[in-house]
Amino acid sequence: VAAEAAAGKVAPLDDPGRSIRVDLSRRFCGICAVEHVRPARRGAESAPVNLPSHRFVVVLLGLALAASTARAAELSVDVLDMAGRPARNVVVIATPKTPLPAAARSAAMVEMDQIDRQFSPYVLAVHTGTRVLFVNNDSIAHQVYSFSPVKRFELALYHGTPREPVVFDRPGVVTIGCNIHDNMLGYLYVTDAPWFGTTDGKGHWRAAEVPAGEYEVQVWSPLLPPQDATLTQQIVIGAAPTRASFKLTHALRPEPAPIKDKRVRDY
Amino acid sequence: MLSRATRMLAWIAYLIPGVVAAHEITAQADLRAVIVDSPLDSFAEGGTGELRFGGDDDGLRLGALMIDASGELIDTVRYDITARATGDGDQNPIDLTEAYLEWRPYPSSVWRWKTRAGAFYAPISLENRAVGWDSLYSISPAAINTWIGEELRTIGVETSLTLLGAAAGRRFDVSVVAAGFGWNDPAGVLLFQRGWAIHDRQTALFGELPRPLIRNPRIPNIEFFDEVDHRAGYYAGLEAKISGRHVLRALHYDNRGDTNKEDGREPTWLTKFDALGARLEFPHDVTAIAQFMQGDTAFRPSADGRGGMINDFDSWFLLLSQQHQAHRYTVRYDRMNTTTVRGARFIDSHQDADAWTVAYLFDLSDHWQFAAEAIQLSGSLRQRAVLGLSQSATERLLQIAARFTF
Numbered sequence: 001v002a003a004e005a006a007a008g009k010v011a012p013l014d015d016p017g018r019s020i021r022v023d024l025s026r027r028f029c030g031i032c033a034v035e036h037v038r039p040a041r042r043g044a045e046s047a048p049v050n051l052p053s054h055r056f057v058v059v060l061l062g063l064a065l066a067a068s069t070a071r072a073a074e075l076s077v078d079v080l081d082m083a084g085r086p087a088r089n090v091v092v093i094a095t096p097k098t099p100l101p102a103a104a105r106s107a108a109m110v111e112m113d114q115i116d117r118q119f120s121p122y123v124l125a126v127h128t129g130t131r132v133l134f135v136n137n138d139s140i141a142h143q144v145y146s147f148s149p150v151k152r153f154e155l156a157l158y159h160g161t162p163r164e165p166v167v168f169d170r171p172g173v174v175t176i177g178c179n180i181h182d183n184m185l186g187y188l189y190v191t192d193a194p195w196f197g198t199t200d201g202k203g204h205w206r207a208a209e210v211p212a213g214e215y216e217v218q219v220w221s222p223l224l225p226p227q228d229a230t231l232t233q234q235i236v237i238g239a240a241p242t243r244a245s246f247k248l249t250h251a252l253r254p255e256p257a258p259i260k261d262k263r264v265r266d267y
Numbered sequence: 268m269l270s271r272a273t274r275m276l277a278w279i280a281y282l283i284p285g286v287v288a289a290h291e292i293t294a295q296a297d298l299r300a301v302i303v304d305s306p307l308d309s310f311a312e313g314g315t316g317e318l319r320f321g322g323d324d325d326g327l328r329l330g331a332l333m334i335d336a337s338g339e340l341i342d343t344v345r346y347d348i349t350a351r352a353t354g355d356g357d358q359n360p361i362d363l364t365e366a367y368l369e370w371r372p373y374p375s376s377v378w379r380w381k382t383r384a385g386a387f388y389a390p391i392s393l394e395n396r397a398v399g400w401d402s403l404y405s406i407s408p409a410a411i412n413t414w415i416g417e418e419l420r421t422i423g424v425e426t427s428l429t430l431l432g433a434a435a436g437r438r439f440d441v442s443v444v445a446a447g448f449g450w451n452d453p454a455g456v457l458l459f460q461r462g463w464a465i466h467d468r469q470t471a472l473f474g475e476l477p478r479p480l481i482r483n484p485r486i487p488n489i490e491f492f493d494e495v496d497h498r499a500g501y502y503a504g505l506e507a508k509i510s511g512r513h514v515l516r517a518l519h520y521d522n523r524g525d526t527n528k529e530d531g532r533e534p535t536w537l538t539k540f541d542a543l544g545a546r547l548e549f550p551h552d553v554t555a556i557a558q559f560m561q562g563d564t565a566f567r568p569s570a571d572g573r574g575g576m577i578n579d580f581d582s583w584f585l586l587l588s589q590q591h592q593a594h595r596y597t598v599r600y601d602r603m604n605t606t607t608v609r610g611a612r613f614i615d616s617h618q619d620a621d622a623w624t625v626a627y628l629f630d631l632s633d634h635w636q637f638a639a640e641a642i643q644l645s646g647s648l649r650q651r652a653v654l655g656l657s658q659s660a661t662e663r664l665l666q667i668a669a670r671f672t673f
Contacts, residue, residue: 140291141289141291141338141339143373145373145374147373147374147375147376147377152375154373156342157289157339157342158289159289175434177374177431177434179343179371179373179374180345180371182379182429182431182440183511185433185434185511222436224436225436226435226436229436253438253510254510254511254512256433256511257511257512257548261403261590262633263396263397263398263401263403263672264396264397264403265396265397265398266396
């Protein structure tokens, strides 16, 4: 929701690499209608085309058309583990190289549940400032806490919905635990990036209406060794849907298993 | 004794509703249909049989009535109280098996510290994971864990420090645990007299059992949780959890009994052992558990302080279990040995036995569970000669349990 809200409010950049090849060091921003100056990119898409001056107006017209019809595109990311199988619950964030005008965000509230003595989802990506409600769906009480420097908190033993959400106001990784059930482990990935999420069961994540431009796409999983938990790719988003795919370079540890048998009491 | 237990229960019943903010109460009734093929009377009736039900116990029996209450006293202090009734004429019709407070401060780093005080089980069994310290895999736990339920209880303080490795992105959680305790001086008396056994009867804190080798009704039953020598015992152990699934445990136990002190209802038994265990989880919900225990127990004064009579004991088992939807299938093999290494001319305590257990558990609903279990325990127990019985025996038990939990 946050990503779409941001995408709706931020005009995409045109992509000369896919539409008209002109001087790529200058772009128009569709929303503020001023020219943003940025360095030329390398590669085929940056190859300049010498255009006859009498056709310049036509080119400008084309540029305007391109800007109005193909300002944003879908970004989809696939994450595979070392064996080539889909990797789920992997955080994906896309950060534009050129800062986009900050979109007005309503303070979002999301839920991280506790089901069968485990956090669900196991990993949740949220934008900085998001309020998270740790809802207990189990019949037994939980005592959710974190000792992560990014956000330390403790929720006294509770059933159902806690009284207050927890505000995650600084970016970073927050490890979530339950003081009663040491097997419970979850993660919040708090980010300033305008596009973020986690991969589904097919190792897939997508964002619609991502403004064209250059992006740094990162994937992160708590199940990777901490020093190798992040992978980064530079991608360019144009008018057409853009795909990026990551293959993890380290084996994923197994996710903590839920305890479905209500009789189990050894925590 | 009755009044002590009753007073404690009354005090707890008074305490719970007033103070506790969030608490959970579980009650379970376990009724059994029992078919026995055994030449022996059960130890529960004063015999030398090593199963809970003996030769003439066919029919409907009470498995257990169990009530467990746990919850929060203040933010980081919890209580857990378990009471059981076994319906076999124990001292109190219902009695406590565990009652303790646990302090779990919120971890402020990857180190988790927790402390228990009261009466509870040492962290040895890898089977007895269910509420009320019941086995998750069968009706009757293995010989090692059966003995823990019979004769061992930590009445004291236990503290443990865990490195929450998983929270730090590692594969391992590693814990060290240590405890100091009293009131466990008779530990070893039943193992010495009757050898290892396989059953689900837990001795209550104020509970008793008849003496297997003594037929004199004027000699009182065995009282298990008593302080005779006024010397504290200890245990210390290590635990590793791998990927939050596999568990490895090692523990050394020593009740530091002073065998020269014999002025209690039981003499002081000096009991020491090492316990090792592993529980591994495989694909398709297959669990494998292996435990090993080796130690010795001694009583009677001796010049060297090691005891006038010393009995070595060891046991191991291997269990395989599979959960398939609401069904669980378990098979287990137990090996059991005891040997008198000093003082055999007075009583030669010697057991050489093994057992196969197969169990099927079916969770009909959140409230109803049906369980069927067959045990064949065979081997010799030299002490039976004292009673004029054949040393060797094969005991077979088929029990079908209906368990209602609410």
